Amino acid sequence: MTMPNENFPQIITLTKLRSAILKSVEQLNTEQLNRIPEGFNNNIIWNVAHLIASQQNLCYVKSGQEALVPDSFIQSYKPGSKPEKPVSAEEIEHIKALLISTTAQLEADLNTPKFDHYSAWVNSYGLELNNINDILSYLPLHESMHLGYIMALKHLV
Numbered sequence: 001m002t003m004p005n006e007n008f009p010q011i012i013t014l015t016k017l018r019s020a021i022l023k024s025v026e027q028l029n030t031e032q033l034n035r036i037p038e039g040f041n042n043n044i045i046w047n048v049a050h051l052i053a054s055q056q057n058l059c060y061v062k063s064g065q066e067a068l069v070p071d072s073f074i075q076s077y078k079p080g081s082k083p084e085k086p087v088s089a090e091e092i093e094h095i096k097a098l099l100i101s102t103t104a105q106l107e108a109d110l111n112t113p114k115f116d117h118y119s120a121w122v123n124s125y126g127l128e129l130n131n132i133n134d135i136l137s138y139l140p141l142h143e144s145m146h147l148g149y150i151m152a153l154k155h156l157v
Contacts, residue, residue, distance in 0.1 A: 010136035011107045017143045018099050021048060024150055025096075028157070034086040037156035044153045045087045046077060047146045049095045052102055053077035054142060058135045059106055063115045068102050079124070 025033065025044060033045040042050075053074045056067040067074060076084070087095070109115070115132035122128050129135055 008107075008110050008133075008136055010140060011103070011110065013140045014136070014143065015103050015107075017140055017147065018051070018103055021051070021143070021147055021150065022096060022099060024147070024154065028154070030086075030089045030092060032157040033092055034083070035157045036083065037153060040153065040156075041082050042149075043083055044150050044157065045092055045095060046081075046083050047150050047153070048099060049073070049077040049087075050079075050081075051143055051146055052095065052098050054079075055102060055106065055139060058129070058139070059109075059115065059132065062119045062121065062129075062135075063132070064117055064119070065114050068105055069098065 034043050036043045052069060056069050057074050060067045118131045120130040127138060129138060
């Protein structure tokens, strides 16, 4: 059997990006992670959780699979959403753990037929996403953009 990294090298990039994201926020306290600076709609922890929600929606839900997080999590952090209340220190630790665990599970699931029946769609940037390979190519772009937001927010909190 071939290892997923050989068939899906994008997962290596995704894993490294998520490690960089965790490293970039590890020294921030709960207040800093929750602060929404003037001119912004979201905060750092929203951006981190949004990456999980997006990956789960794009990979699992659009493949007709059950997400690894509750639908309420996806709804809370979907595009266009805003923080409704501060995220507790306990929730923050859970989100950080999910950032890694959902990537590891995605890597394992790539060796299964879970993603064989993907619902193709066009995202807000006009990119056609027709299958899991398209999604795996798109995710690092999306995550890098949010890492940029996180870095900008860090300077303001």
